[in-house]
Amino acid sequence: MAVKLFVVALFFSLCILLPLASANSTDFQYCNKKANYVVKVRGLDITPYPVKGGKETTFSIAATTDENISGGKLVIDVKYLFLHVHKESHDICKETSCPVSGDFVISHSQALPGITPPGSYTLIMRMFDRSNRELSCITFGFSISLMAESKAVADM
Secondary structure (H helix, E strand, C coil): CHHHHHHHHHHHHHHHHHHHCCCCECCCEECCCCCCCCEEEEEEEEECCCEECCCEEEEEEEEEEEEEECCEEEEEEEEECCEEEEEEEEEHHHHCCCCEEEEEEEEEEEECCCCCCCEEEEEEEEEEECCCCEEEEEEEEEEEECCCCCHHHHHC
């Protein structure tokens, strides 16, 4: 009987703890699966994962292109429970070295407010050139865990 209780407790512990592991690689989808985007995304990493409010998170996107891209912008939209909650725009050349051609990585780091609600979010990232031509568009989900540890708790 004690062994059965131990196995059940272990199973439920794993169900709770495994989603909190620091997995970095994230699946993504193109916004339009039929589009022939100029920029092809090869991979996406989020570090740390899951994201924690109040802690800096880095989103890194590995991509490739046959064109020479000398500038443009990234437009990022974030949804929480299907509600649009945030939009921001960044100069491509501030997120990677310009001009861009061949293989490259776009990397952006930012700390979310400590009061960010935990749960599942969806991010849509669009990349445009200087003429506002869409070069790529991807969407992916990510999770924000409960509030990050406070400094006072960490020092104990």
